[in-house]
Amino acid sequence: MQITMTINGDEVSRDVEARVLLVHFIRDQVGLTGTHWGCDTSNCGACVVWLDGTPVKSCTVLAAMADGREVRTVEGMEHADGLDPVQQGFMECHGLQCGFCTPGMMLTTRWLLDHNPDPSEGEIREAISGQLCRCTGYDNIIKSVQWAAAHAREEAVTS
Amino acid sequence: MTATEVPMSAAGNPIGFGRMMRKEDVRFVRGKGNYVDDVNLPGMLHGAILRSPYAHAKIVSIDTAAAEAHPKVKAVITGAVLDTLKLAWMPTLSYDTQAVLATDKVRFQGQEVAFVVADDRYAARDALELIDVIYEPLPPIIDAKRAMDPGAAVIRDDKEGKTDNHIYDWEAGDQAATDAAFASADVVVVQDMLYPRSHPAPMETCGTVAHMDKVTGKLTLWSNTQAPHAHRTVYALVAGLPEHKIQVISPDIGGGFGNKVPIYPGYVCSIVGSIVTGRPVKWIEDRSENLMSTGFARDYHMRGEIAATRDGKILGVRVNVLADHGAFNAVAQPTNYPAGFFHIFTGSYDYPVAHCKVTAVYTNKAPGGVAYACSFRITEAVYLIERVIDCLADELKMDPAELRMKNLLRPEQFPYTTPTGWEYDSGDYPRALQLALDIAGYPALRAEQAEKRANGELMGIGLSFFTEGVGAGPRKHMDILGLGMADGCELRVHPTGKAQLRLSVQSQGQGHETTFAQIVAQEVGIPPEDVEVIHGDTDNTPFGLGTYGSRSTPVSGAAAAVVARRVRDKARIIAAAALECSPDDLEWSSGRWSVKGDPEKGKTIQEIAMLSHSNLELPDGVEGHLDAQAVYNPPNLTYPFGAYICVVDVDKGTGQVKVRRFIAVDDCGPRINPTIVEGQIHGGLVDGIGMALMEAIAFDADGNCLGGSFMDYLLPTAMEVPTFELGETVTPSPHHPLGCKGVGESATVGSPAAVVNAVMDALKPYGVRHADMPLTPAQVWMTMQGRPFRTDMAIE
Numbered sequence: 001m002q003i004t005m006t007i008n009g010d011e012v013s014r015d016v017e018a019r020v021l022l023v024h025f026i027r028d029q030v031g032l033t034g035t036h037w038g039c040d041t042s043n044c045g046a047c048v049v050w051l052d053g054t055p056v057k058s059c060t061v062l063a064a065m066a067d068g069r070e071v072r073t074v075e076g077m078e079h080a081d082g083l084d085p086v087q088q089g090f091m092e093c094h095g096l097q098c099g100f101c102t103p104g105m106m107l108t109t110r111w112l113l114d115h116n117p118d119p120s121e122g123e124i125r126e127a128i129s130g131q132l133c134r135c136t137g138y139d140n141i142i143k144s145v146q147w148a149a150a151h152a153r154e155e156a157v158t159s
Numbered sequence: 160m161t162a163t164e165v166p167m168s169a170a171g172n173p174i175g176f177g178r179m180m181r182k183e184d185v186r187f188v189r190g191k192g193n194y195v196d197d198v199n200l201p202g203m204l205h206g207a208i209l210r211s212p213y214a215h216a217k218i219v220s221i222d223t224a225a226a227e228a229h230p231k232v233k234a235v236i237t238g239a240v241l242d243t244l245k246l247a248w249m250p251t252l253s254y255d256t257q258a259v260l261a262t263d264k265v266r267f268q269g270q271e272v273a274f275v276v277a278d279d280r281y282a283a284r285d286a287l288e289l290i291d292v293i294y295e296p297l298p299p300i301i302d303a304k305r306a307m308d309p310g311a312a313v314i315r316d317d318k319e320g321k322t323d324n325h326i327y328d329w330e331a332g333d334q335a336a337t338d339a340a341f342a343s344a345d346v347v348v349v350q351d352m353l354y355p356r357s358h359p360a361p362m363e364t365c366g367t368v369a370h371m372d373k374v375t376g377k378l379t380l381w382s383n384t385q386a387p388h389a390h391r392t393v394y395a396l397v398a399g400l401p402e403h404k405i406q407v408i409s410p411d412i413g414g415g416f417g418n419k420v421p422i423y424p425g426y427v428c429s430i431v432g433s434i435v436t437g438r439p440v441k442w443i444e445d446r447s448e449n450l451m452s453t454g455f456a457r458d459y460h461m462r463g464e465i466a467a468t469r470d471g472k473i474l475g476v477r478v479n480v481l482a483d484h485g486a487f488n489a490v491a492q493p494t495n496y497p498a499g500f501f502h503i504f505t506g507s508y509d510y511p512v513a514h515c516k517v518t519a520v521y522t523n524k525a526p527g528g529v530a531y532a533c534s535f536r537i538t539e540a541v542y543l544i545e546r547v548i549d550c551l552a553d554e555l556k557m558d559p560a561e562l563r564m565k566n567l568l569r570p571e572q573f574p575y576t577t578p579t580g581w582e583y584d585s586g587d588y589p590r591a592l593q594l595a596l597d598i599a600g601y602p603a604l605r606a607e608q609a610e611k612r613a614n615g616e617l618m619g620i621g622l623s624f625f626t627e628g629v630g631a632g633p634r635k636h637m638d639i640l641g642l643g644m645a646d647g648c649e650l651r652v653h654p655t656g657k658a659q660l661r662l663s664v665q666s667q668g669q670g671h672e673t674t675f676a677q678i679v680a681q682e683v684g685i686p687p688e689d690v691e692v693i694h695g696d697t698d699n700t701p702f703g704l705g706t707y708g709s710r711s712t713p714v715s716g717a718a719a720a721v722v723a724r725r726v727r728d729k730a731r732i733i734a735a736a737a738l739e740c741s742p743d744d745l746e747w748s749s750g751r752w753s754v755k756g757d758p759e760k761g762k763t764i765q766e767i768a769m770l771s772h773s774n775l776e777l778p779d780g781v782e783g784h785l786d787a788q789a790v791y792n793p794p795n796l797t798y799p800f801g802a803y804i805c806v807v808d809v810d811k812g813t814g815q816v817k818v819r820r821f822i823a824v825d826d827c828g829p830r831i832n833p834t835i836v837e838g839q840i841h842g843g844l845v846d847g848i849g850m851a852l853m854e855a856i857a858f859d860a861d862g863n864c865l866g867g868s869f870m871d872y873l874l875p876t877a878m879e880v881p882t883f884e885l886g887e888t889v890t891p892s893p894h895h896p897l898g899c900k901g902v903g904e905s906a907t908v909g910s911p912a913a914v915v916n917a918v919m920d921a922l923k924p925y926g927v928r929h930a931d932m933p934l935t936p937a938q939v940w941m942t943m944q945g946r947p948f949r950t951d952m953a954i955e
Contacts, residue, residue: 017281024280033197034190036413038362039446043869046362074190087188091180094834097842098668099187100194100362100413125877132869134362134414135668137841138877 003067007032008076016063022056023047025063026073034074034103038132045131048104049073055108057130074103077110085148085155086110095144097135104131109145118149166749168686174750175681178834181673182687183411183666192411195383196443198368204233206432206442207283208425209273209290210452211265214299214523214862215312218264218272218292225289226275231282234435235290236274236428238262248317249397249427252420252639253497255326255488256317257526259424264297266314266486267525268864269451274428276440299523299862300324302952303460303483306520314486314521324521326488331502331579332514340475340512344466350550353931354539355855355950356458356483356524358450358866359531360874361667363413365453366443369429373437377404382426383412385419386705388663389642391697393422398430409695415667416846416907417530418454420491420707451867454491454527455856458483458951459501459539463547471557473508473566475578478515478543482528483951488519489526491707492535493637493644499529499536500628502579506544507588507626507800508566513578523862532846532907534627534708545623545912549919550928558605559622559916560596564589567624574893581628583798585890586826592624594886595802595824604806612924617809621917625803625909628796629901630713639704645792646710647701648718650679650726652785654772656765657689660722663703664715665695669839669903671711674831675719678897681831682723683730684750684764701788709799709901712831713892718791720896725787727764732781733771734762797892797900801825803844805913809921814940816852816918818879823910824886827902828895833887836902841883843906849875850907851914855933859953 004013007030014029026035026049037059038046047058050072077084086106089095096102105128112119112127119127124145125138133141165173172179186192223235238260241247248256261272273290277283298312305311306324315321341347367382378400384390387407395402412419425442432440444453460481466474482498484490492499498517505513529535548566552559567588568575575583604620611618634643649661660679662671676690693699703715727747734752735742738760745752745761753761762770771785806820821844830836853873856866866872891898911932918934919927922942930938930947937954941947948954 019281027196028199028279031199032190033194034192036194036363037196037443038364038413039869041446041868041870044362044446074188078189083188090188091184094181094838096184096187096668097670097838098362098412098414099183099192100668102187103190106188121882129876129878132362132874132876134360134416134846134874135842136838137843137845137883138880139841139883140838142877142882 001064003064005066005069005071007071008073018064020063022058022061022063022066026058032073032075036100036103038100043132045104046101048107048131050107050111055111074106077106084110085151086113089144089148093140093144093147095136095141101131101133105133105141113149113152117152168688170686170688172687173677174684174686176677176829176831178832179673179687181670182676183670183672194363194411194413195366195368195381198381198410200368200370200439203439203441204276204278204436205280205283206274206276206429206440207280207287208271208428208448209287211261211268211270211272213265213294213296214268215297215314216265216294217297218261219295220293221273222291223273226286229282229286229289231278232275232286234276234432236260236431236435241431244431246398246427246431249422251487251489252491253488257487257489259427263317267523268862269448269525271424274432276432276436301523301858301860301862303481303520303522306522314523326484326519326521327497328516328518329497330514330516333512334514337475337477337512337514341464341466341477344474345469346467346554347464348547348550348554349462349464350547350929351462352546352929353951354457354459354461354542355932357456357531357850357854358856358872359416359418359456360450360872361414361416361418364444364446364449365419365423365425367426367429368439368441369433370439371430371433377406378430379406379408380430381408381410383419384409385415385667385707387665387695387697388702389639389704390422392642393640406698409665412667416532417456417707419667420530421454421489423453446869447867450872451864452525454530455485455525456527456531456533457539458528461543463543465547465551467551471555471562471565473510475510475512476505476544476547478504480515480517482517482519483522483524484519484528485522485524485526487526490528492529493631493639495636496535500534501536501540503537503581503628504540504543505577505579506541507568507624509568509572511578524858532843532904534629534904534908535631537627538908541623541625541908542912546915546929549916553928560601563622563624564592567592582795583626584795584892584894586798586800587888587890588624588800591800591824591826591888592802594888595804595822598884598886599804599822617811617921619807619809619917619921621805621913621915621920623803623909623912623916626798626800627905627908628798629709629904630793630797631708631710632793632796634792642704644704645790646703646715646718647788647790648715648722649701649788650722650786652726652768654769656685656768658685659691659693660719661700662692662694662715663701664706664711667706669711670835674835677831678716678719679723682720683727709903712899713797713895713901714791714793716899717793717896718789721789721791722787725789726785729785729787730764730767732778733767736777737762737770737775794894797895799825799827799900799902799905801905801909803909803913805917807917807921809918809939814936814943816934816939818848818881818914820884821881822884822886823906824888825902825905826888826890827905828891828898828900829889831899837885839902840885840906843904844883844910845875845880846907847910848880848914851911851932851934853933853935855950857951857953865953
């Protein structure tokens with residue numbers, strides 16, 4: 001079947017089998033390999049992307065379900081004027097080690113900060129509780145999100 | 160050198176040890192990492208594995224005709240096909256054999272039976288459904304304690320003359336002296352415990368892309384292996400491929416934790432698939448395949464016995480282990496150590512005698528055994544000793560902190576030879592334990608606990624103290640399949656003073672591209688941003704045994720320091736030639752050789768690099784250029800240590816354990832990049848909390864794996880773990896060039912005992928001394944009823 005969607009602002013049109021998962025569509029057919037595949041059961045969240053502005057686990061969404069909709073992946077986080085504060089925060093606070101869960105973590109926490117610019121530690125933990133990281137122990141992920149929140153506030157003050 | 164004395168580069172990085180952002184993160188935060196599943200080659204095909212639904216069954220027949228007729232299928236490979244190539248079986252890292260694809264029978268659920276190569280990953284999976292295998296089920300051996308029963312089904316009847324499921328008996332220490340100490344002791348405490356089968360479960364599963372170029376005869380293998388050089392040699396030896404025509408590339412790896420050390424059947428099948436089809440073949444496990452078939456960890460049934468005086472002086476420890484190795488003995492560890500480094504179980508304490516005996520058996524479970532950041536089974540050893548210490552404290556009605564402090568080795572005893580033969584290099588244990596107690600506010604915690612107990616609330620405080628031996632290892636003692644565990648390193652300084660460092664080890668997330676650049680910066684003064692670290696590619700790096708057992712910094716980090724110092728020494732000669740003085744007249748400071756007493760007169764390392772390539776006349780025998788290489792053969796292991804304290808609250812109604820606080824004091828010697836070290840510790844602590852409370856792979860009576868997905872094999876999320884409170888002491892290793900000891904596995908090794916000790920401390924009012932991990936709500940609740948259950952079997 002023919003599907004068309006917008007990925008990171010670019011229109012993408014492909015002929016796909018109806019059963020193809022969104023994660024495989026993004027990775028294998030569009031070639032954006034920043035979205036990862038870590039489990040088959042919606043537990044790990046390595047595959048999180050945004051679908052019409054909401055984080056979804058793309059291993060349990062059919063590509064066909066994204067037809068006519070907007071997808072945002074990790075490759076769409078960086079702006080013309082630099083990294084998203086969440087990306088910068090993960091670098092500043094050592095919020096990643098192997099990097100495999102990182103794209104999903106960053107997309108979820110970007111969404112969190114868009115809806116709650118000053119989250120508590122507990123709110124950050126809850127926001128990423130649908131995602132697994134085996135390396136960091138989450139401690140520095142929390143700090144990374146707090147860094148991003150603080151620096152978004154600074155920008156808001158200075159601009 | 161303290162952090163404040165380290166000069167900073169123009170880019171703001173320390174020219175040496177200190178905190179800096181990781182160089183590799185620039186690609187990872189943009190989604191530009193290159194993991195094995197990101198490798199796509201023109202014409203690439205996809206492989207999938209058909210696996211056994213039975214734990215133990217005879218294969219009557221395999222019919223692949225329908226799969227072969229599938230329009231998108233390019234090849235179907237069975238054990239019979241591999242047999243014609245003499246590849247149906249392969250050697251394991253423990254000198255056993257393992258079926259690549261089963262020929263005679265299947266020996267665990269999830270075992271590899273056939274391999275399909277097709278145009279895409281969906282078609283390959285479709286074709287698996289078309290293969291018709293007829294099995295004749297056999298009685299499975301699931302309980303390791305029944306594996307040696309008379310008449311038990313023989314799992315490894317492929318081995319000539321094999322009539323039972325015994326693998327080996329192994330012992331260490333002095334049995335007679337230990338028995339004598341026990342016979343005359345005031346107090347003897349015996350405790351049985353299971354360290355359950357768990358799984359490293361890195362977020363990225365195992366996989367490979369194999370490309371055999373028929374024209375050049377070169378095999379290129381992208382594989383997320385932790386040991387690319389060792390794998391290359393094994394492929395050469397097993398498959399008869401010429402080693403100079405094999406290139407193994409470990410690209411970015413999404414976590415390893417030991418899971419990615421062995422060679423798995425999927426790798427071999429991918430290679431054969433590429434040879435058969437003439438096209439590149441990609442094979443990537445799904446999560447269930449990863450959990451059910453690749454290297455598990457632990458599975459040690461242990462009996463620990465401790466003898467002591469009435470006032471709490473330990474006299475000796477005795478251990479018996481029944482080791483469940485699964486269907487093939489595929490443990491990855493040095494040859495002379497079949498039980499890994501388990502005999503370091505004497506721990507951090509001062510007593511004269513100890514003995515252990517380990518018996519290993521086959522069961523109808525997946526192979527593996529040394530994995531999950533265990534430092535070659537030191538995890539099991541630390542758990543054993545730290546649990547029996549707490550049991551002894553309970554018996555003596557002594558505070559566990561006091562009992563530990565009374566028995567810890569003292570600083571003046573180092574170097575210290577343990578009753579089982581390890582030579583600990585350096586340590587100040589009481590200082591580390593005291594610091595942990597201070598951070599915790601230990602007396603106040605005990606007071607709070609007493610108050611809570613009086614109110615009927617369950618709060619527990621658990622301690623553990625660990626000593627690890629890492630950085631395997633001295634090549635006269637340690638090898639894997641005959642390959643000595645030394646590591647090469649090579650440093651090339653380009654004419655403009657920028658450098659490339661080539662490592663034999665590689666990162667699975669530890670940050671080698673940053674820390675190894677910092678080692679070069681520290682030793683030769685080139686800023687870390689000017690040092691490119693090249694790793695994970697056998698064609699472009701010197702030989703070495705890989706990254707596991709916390710060995711990168713102790714072995715390869717030492718090699719990096721050695722090559723950097725060789726470059727610095729050569730730079731001195733070149734600088735002297737340029738300055739027309741004797742090398743002896745020069746002194747080194749901040750990346751520059753200058754004339755003693757005349758510091759204005761000197762040459763920076765960058766200037767010397769250009770001079771080394773110039774037509775400057777050099778002394779006889781001195782070659783141009785500024786390069787060096789070395790192979791580092793560690794004289795001993797390094798022995799990091801630490802003191803951990805865990806505070807838990809237990810819900811009386813549900814048995815739910817909440818980890819309220821976790822204090823971790825680690826001593827790994829000087830920290831190259833403290834931020835990275837702390838990150839390693841955080842990750843290990845969560846591993847330990849996971850093992851203590853959530854993670855286990857159990858089996859039902861038919862051998863069905865009960866931990867085959869993340870719905871059943873639970874990893875901690877951010878909700879189950881606290882913010883960690885870290886402390887640090889620094890006791891350098893006397894034999895490592897940088898004094899560094901390695902830290903990657905310390906927290907995984909040290910933390911499970913602290914959590915379990917805390918929970919058992921909370922449950923003291925119920926009069927139960929021990930319950931096996933994982934301490935799930937069900938297990939805790941049953942323990943409160945006085946009936947903790949076996950966690951390796953399905954609950955009856």
